Amino acid sequence: MPPSGDQSPPTTAVPEPIHGDVLEAVLSHLPLIQLVPKSLVSKSFHKAVTSTLSKPSKPQPWLILHTQTSRPPYVTSTSAYDPPSRRWIHIHQPPIAYVAPLRSSQSNLLYMISPSKFSFSFDPLHLTWHHVAPPSVWRTDPIVAVVGRHVIVAGGACDFEHDPLAVEIYDVSLRAWTKPEPMPEAFTGAASMTWHSVASDDRRMFVLEKNNGVLHTFDPVTNTWCGPYDLRHDSLVFQSCIGFCYNRLILIGLLGLPDDVIGVKVFEVSCESFTVREITEMPLDLVEKLKGDELQVSSVEVRMAGNVVYIYKPVLPEEVIVCEFVNGGECNWWGVSNVVASDRGIAERFVFTCSNVGIDELRRATRVDRRFRFALGI
Incomplete structure (x- = not known):
């Protein structure tokens, strides 16, 4: 029988929308790549996402791993480690046009150099590549760094007819090469990236010889080399490398011997006096993880950005x-x-970069080329 009187069917309660601090608290637990679509839901979501990302803890620097196959067509694939979620992200992007083996000498720089072309990229997600004429001196293993609008290519010459200490600078704004004075004589016999660690700020390139802890600096505006500065603060350090973290020059030192690493220390270096101050030391269980099955560490590399150091x-x-x-x-x-x-093995080249990646970079990536896709991995 139909209901009598003014009885009406029961209604389903509609949940109250989430706003303000509660919405921000929920969004703060999501990985960065999941915040991009959330910011398009509504004005309140966009405001909450923007507020979440403005907090000091977000975004954190991504460690980006570029793998390049060792055989034609030298396919490159990209993945990134996201610190907040502590998960790897698969990045599907347009292929990188092969020029030569892919390399990186500092946190956010990728480059390829051949006798016919020099290609480089230094934006966070490497959306923009510059393809220019190569340096006049052919080099196999040069020291390469970006300082402001200048790309510095030093040493690494492979031809006896060329000065092994030659320096050339490409001005991105003027699209032209200049050839300043060569590297100091102290680099004779070891003017290549193999023996050095490189970092840069807005004014200078910092070049550290890994095995002896000696540092030189180079200003591309004044074409001035300074140094040497001895950064051997601890007699147990046998190999070291540098980078910038929180706008501070950070030095990572391996303690002991290559076949018996007993520790890893982190130091801060003053960019004015070049004095060294110890900050912290890697926990011993992580030192063992760094060694791996080979139980030997002859050298390490570092990538740094924001407040994070990757070793x-x-x-x-x-x-x-x-x-x-x-x-x-x-x-x-x-x-x-x-x-x-672990999945790829030794048949491929592994190149790391590290950049502060925010929602603006992710939006730009998908806007510039719709082939860009991001997906959480393992």
Whole structure:
């Protein structure tokens, strides 16, 4: 029988929409790539996403791994480690036009150099590539760095007819090469990237000889080399490398011997006096992870951006160690299993970069080329 009187059927309660601080708290737990579509839901979501990303803890620098096959057509694939979610992200992007083996000498620089072309990119997600004429001196393993609008290519000459200490600078604004004075004589016999670690700020390139801890600086505006500066603060350090983190020059030192690494220390270097101050030391269990099955670490590489330092072995880096600076001085340490390198093996080239990637960079990537896609991996 139909209901009598003014009885009406029961209604389903509509949940109250989430706004303000509660919405921000929910969004703060999402990985960066999931915030991009959320920002398009409504004005309130866009405002909440923007507010979430403006907080000091977000976004954090991505460690981006570029793998290049060793055979034609030299296909390059890209993955990134996202610190907030502690997961790898698969990045589907347009292929990189092959010029030569892919390389990186500092945190956000990718480049390829051949006798006919010099290609480089230094934006966070490497959306823009510059393809220019090569330096006049042919080099196999040069020291390369970006300082402002200048791309510096130093040393690494392979022809006895050329000065092995030659320096050339490409001005991105003027689209022209200049050839200043060569490197100091102290670089004779070791003027290549193999023996050095490179970092740069807005004014200078910093070049550290890994094995003896000696540092030189170069100003591309005044074409001035300064140094040497001895950064051997601890007698146990046998190999070291540098980078910039939180606008501070950071030095990572391996302690002991290549077949008996007993520790890894982190130092801060003054860019004015070049004095060295110890900050922290890697926990011993992570030192063992860094060693891996080979139980030997002859050298490490570092990539830094924002408040995060990534440390790894340059050959088959199956484990990456992360040092995150928090609360002005404290450090959080953890290890990251490099599932990409583990799956690919030694047949491919592994190149790391590190950049602060925010929602604006992700939006631009998908806007510039619709082939860009991001997906959470393992």
